[in-house]
Amino acid sequence: MPILWLFLIVSGIAIAGYYLGLARVMQSAGGDRRHMHSLPSYYGGNVAIKAAVPALLLMLVWLLVQPMIVNNSVSALIPDSAIDENSSRGLVLSEVRRAADGLNRAVAQGTMHADLANDPQADPDEVTSRLQDAGAIVTSQITRPILNAAQSYRQQTQRGNLLMSGAVIVLALLGALWGLRGAQADFRARNVVETAVKMLLIGAASIAILTTLGIVLSLVFNTIEFFRLYPASDFFFGTNWAPSFSGRGGSSDLGVLPLLWGTFYISVVALAVAIPIGLFAAVYLSEYASNGVRAVAKPLLEVLAGIPTIVYGLFALLTVGPLLVSVFGRDGLGIMQAGTAVITAGLVMGIMLIPFVSSLSDDIINAVPQAMRDGSYGLGATKSETIRQVVLPAALPGIVGAILLAASRAIGETMIVVLGAGAAARLSLNPFDAMTTVTAKIVSQLTGDADFASPEALVAFALGMTLFVITLALNVFALYIVRKYREQYD
Amino acid sequence: MKDNHIAENEVATKNIKIAARDVQVYYGDTHAIKDVNVEIEDKTVTAFIGPSGCGKSTFLRCINRMNDTIDICRVVGDIRIDGEDIYDRKVDPVQLRAKVGMVFQKPNPFPKSIYDNVAYGPRIHGLARNKADLDDIVERALRRGAIWNEVKDRLDAPGTGLSGGQQQRLCIARAVATEPEVLLMDEPCSALDPIATAQVEELIDELRQNYSVVIVTHSMQQAARVSQKTAFFHLGNLVEFGDTDKIFTTPEDPRTESYITGRIG
Incomplete structure (x- = not known):
């Protein structure tokens, strides 16, 4: 939800920037579009691109990087003793994420007070039963290390989201200002917009190529895994x-x-x-x-x-x-x-x-x-x-x-x-x-x-x-x- | 003006090769050729001149029935080669085209080797008894096309790899390899530079010894240089037909005079 809102806010800034850019360049050209280097819409587009593109890119990168950082720091919180013998750290971490999601949902529904959700001394049994009441999928009893890790996960994620929202909005505003400063009659707005279009096309082409690479890689690792278990010569030359x-x-x-x-x-x-x-x-x-x-x-x-x-x-x-x-x-x-x-x-x-x-x-x-x-x-x-x-x-x-x-x-x-x-x-x-x-x-x-x-x-x-x-x-x-x-x- | 000198000699042994009477051509509803009457002599170069769209190429294509390949084209009238009506039901257009060769405006060598390009016609008409015979035919045709010296060492190279002028001479060699009696040329030099043009023109003059050549051209200098007879077409009509030097010096029709002096066109 906050991400959708953030996206809408950035889009709003970009749209406002478009019209502000139009107005500003009109003023600078003395109301005569023949004195401008490019058509007026290019000046608006220039502002909108500078507002939206860096901000959205930052949002994308943040969304990719933040879970990795949070996972790492949370993973450090879980002692080896908390990991079952026939389990793995990855499984425990997903348990942590489920618990954190459950806490979020319970707080949002009002079945759990935010203080309890954040209380490191809270009783794990009580939290578990409350979460199950709230309809969260918790597979087993939550232990104290998992609860603490989940609380830390939740706090870090919340803090990260807040920081991200702030950074993205500030960047969008800065971009819009940068674009507006350039909205002068002699600015070559058309060239900027066309470069942006070119980048978009390059991006589309790269996605197609990178997807192919991704498909190949996903096959390669499993294939290597297979050949570790089964001799390659038997596979390629076996007649049965x-x-x-x-x-x-x-x-x-x-x-x-x-x-x-x-x-x-x-x-x-x-x-x-x-x-x-x-x-x-x-x-x-x-x-x-x-x-x-x-x-x-x-x-x-x-x-x-x-x-x-x-x-x-x-x-x-x-x-x-x-x-x-x-x-x-x-x-x-x-x-x-x-x-x-x-x-x-x-x-x-x-x-x-x-x-x-x-x-x-x-x-x-x-x-x-x-x-x-x-x-x-x-x-x-x-x-x-x-x-x-x-x-x-x-x-x-x-x-x-x-x-x-x-x-x-x-x-x-x-x-x-x-x-x-x-x-x-x-x-x-x-x-x-x-x-x-x-x-x-x-x-x-x-x-x-x-x-x-x-x-x-x-x-x-x-x-x-x-x-x-x-x-x-x-x-x-x-x-x-x-x-x-x-x-x-x- | 040595050409004219030869022309005068041959007028004495005048021998009609192609005779067209009241030829009309329609493309759908368009009346492209109107009432054309012309008699083309053997062993003579006849030039068709006229502004673009006047019907000279269309008429040329009537002579070997190439217009048959265009669905909406309809030819009315009478065209005789050696007295035989070529639009008669009994005439096979395929055999007619073996007798009336054609060289096109744009060089169109086949995507084959130089040798196979020239051997194409002799092969499909069974003109060679054996490989050595075919080799002879190919060499003779390439020599007559004035291109033998340039390609004799690379007969296996693709014909499409030659330069424009060489390609056009290859196409001429290909056309003469089937031993036609008449050679039709549709603006054969329009895609060539002046040097290649000069070579092709020289070639046309040599071909006259054996064939009746009909050439469509936009260049009046070229018509004057290579032809003995000239026909001027305008808006689908054959305006004037006569000896080349007469057409270019004392034309009878005012339209001809306007065209050759550059006032219409």
């Missing part, structure tokens, strides 16, 4: 995937090869379906279809891309699987055991990928300059010769990029595999066998009661990391191909 959930360690085989093989096999089947169909559809749409057909057919094709993958999964499970079984199963050729198989998931995934390949390729083929086609027609080439020998080679880098993008999708696809390919991890060449992929196994290892200290759960992060590295390599390769051949025409 048999995690056990009953006993810890030793009894599980966690070889990644069957999963990688399943991923690879299903992706290959999917691409074998998607590339020819998608490419031919793209060639038809961009070279042969009349404008009317194109206007209708392209959006229809792109509808495929909008279907959630779980729906494709259902389609695989309920329609394609039984259909394949009726042809290849016991009543037909007898080579297919059940509806869930590589071929089922691969076919359905291929259908899912068609719009990726066709839509991107269509755009790329359209981008081939008409002059190139004219040159070919001018030499007496037919339409299909022109497409095969001039248009497609010119569009090839882009098409390869589209295909690699589709491959990344195929490798990362989960739901179709879960429902369409079965759950058995095995190394087999038969496309009518059930197999499973890396992604499907990540799901099954982390759902249910996962103990994050066991290799059976941590292996999910190692799998995720492996997958991440593979798709990253594919994307880098795609970019390289596209870059290398991009300047071929134009």
